[in-house]
Amino acid sequence: MEQFNRNNRQILIKRYLPHNFLAEKIILNCLLINSEAIEITLRTLSVEAFYFKNHQEIYKAIIFMYKKKLSIDIFTLTTFLQDNGLLEKSGGIKVLIELINQIPNLVYLEEYIRLVKDKFIRRSLIKLGYEAINSGYITNIPLENILNDFENQLFNLTNEIKAQKLFSSAELLNTILLELKKKSLNPILPGLPSGFYDLDSLTQGFQKSDLIIIAGRPSMGKTALCLNIALNVIKNSKLPVLIFSLEMSKEQIMYRLLAMETNISQMRLKSGKIYQNDWIKLNKIIKILSKLPFFIDDTSDLTIQDIRSKIKTLVFEQTQIGLIIIDYLQLMQSSKLKIENRVQELSVITRSLKNIAREFNIPIIALSQLSRNVENRIDKRPILSDLRESGSIEQDADLVLMLYRTKYYNSNQINEQTSYLTELIIAKHRNGPIGSIKLKFDEKRTKFLNFD
Numbered sequence: 001m002e003q004f005n006r007n008n009r010q011i012l013i014k015r016y017l018p019h020n021f022l023a024e025k026i027i028l029n030c031l032l033i034n035s036e037a038i039e040i041t042l043r044t045l046s047v048e049a050f051y052f053k054n055h056q057e058i059y060k061a062i063i064f065m066y067k068k069k070l071s072i073d074i075f076t077l078t079t080f081l082q083d084n085g086l087l088e089k090s091g092g093i094k095v096l097i098e099l100i101n102q103i104p105n106l107v108y109l110e111e112y113i114r115l116v117k118d119k120f121i122r123r124s125l126i127k128l129g130y131e132a133i134n135s136g137y138i139t140n141i142p143l144e145n146i147l148n149d150f151e152n153q154l155f156n157l158t159n160e161i162k163a164q165k166l167f168s169s170a171e172l173l174n175t176i177l178l179e180l181k182k183k184s185l186n187p188i189l190p191g192l193p194s195g196f197y198d199l200d201s202l203t204q205g206f207q208k209s210d211l212i213i214i215a216g217r218p219s220m221g222k223t224a225l226c227l228n229i230a231l232n233v234i235k236n237s238k239l240p241v242l243i244f245s246l247e248m249s250k251e252q253i254m255y256r257l258l259a260m261e262t263n264i265s266q267m268r269l270k271s272g273k274i275y276q277n278d279w280i281k282l283n284k285i286i287k288i289l290s291k292l293p294f295f296i297d298d299t300s301d302l303t304i305q306d307i308r309s310k311i312k313t314l315v316f317e318q319t320q321i322g323l324i325i326i327d328y329l330q331l332m333q334s335s336k337l338k339i340e341n342r343v344q345e346l347s348v349i350t351r352s353l354k355n356i357a358r359e360f361n362i363p364i365i366a367l368s369q370l371s372r373n374v375e376n377r378i379d380k381r382p383i384l385s386d387l388r389e390s391g392s393i394e395q396d397a398d399l400v401l402m403l404y405r406t407k408y409y410n411s412n413q414i415n416e417q418t419s420y421l422t423e424l425i426i427a428k429h430r431n432g433p434i435g436s437i438k439l440k441f442d443e444k445r446t447k448f449l450n451f452d
Contacts, residue, residue: 032099045120046120054095057089061084061090189204211398215386224447231260243327246326254296255270263281325366350393370387382404407421
């Protein structure tokens, strides 16, 4: 009896899996009469997206014939299926005749594709649900691996949904035209302003979905610059900023923020040498900072999955995030499992960060160390090849900023006027010019300022 009930459950699951029989037939009909329909469908639907096995066989045959540049119509398709012993698998002559009896409507082809893909994703979700249940009973695989695999598969399904819509050039241009009209009435930076005028002039702000790398040698001021940018973004846009600090503790970051905003040196704050007048400033700044949507995670062994999960949680709580900062790249792991090839692992990390930036449609700033190669040159200004394990970072980044301070290398050969000078080198800019801008750096307050 138990076996009978189990079989019945399997039959019901198979019978009632989501599908759209008519949409599948109309799509196949369109493929038989128009080559452009084949190109559109190929870009969007996999073979598995068709629910019925005979429809899968027909679709596979059409794909094969199309790639071999063979003529495709009801007669050539029937001949191909017959010659390759696939006619019976495809449902026979009767099914093929029924296909051409459908009234094709190429105008609504994309809508039919959307319907079929919607049902395919729902079937995939059901399958994933059963896999999740079964995985819960497996005790010889680490729970973290199971959860990471489940989250990756769910992430892929989410991307499938986002990729369903096909946009024509007319739709895109119409959207752009409306944007241009809106911008012309109120010209503003298209991206998030960094608060540094010369930098914003060249980059037009930090763009959504961009991966931005800020690189420099140790103690060059990378973290200080990011904290400056974070505060500027929050003050200008009122949007939350999330910083993942893998090196410094959350308390150390707060000391830096207080030093920046109160103009009291870090040394005095940490040592407790606070004068009576300082308390007025401190109380005022603490009240202001406590109201800002600034979030810090100082977990030291973060993985890509951890970052994605924590961003999702914050998005759920705050609705929107302005900026993500990661300090720093070389301390990250792709997963809890140790990978001996560090270059390959870093490649996975940077690619994943770029995907996260696109998934949540927010800019991500990741700090990066530079190799020691720069120390062996006469001109110690950094270049792209100085990035540690640089290949993947250079490839995936949309914007690469590099810090250079003359005082760092020649502390005895500079005067008071140039001791604050910092160069911020735009070494890579995927959508704009490269160049160099000047900033002032106050070491005592770890604060960057516009260069007047």
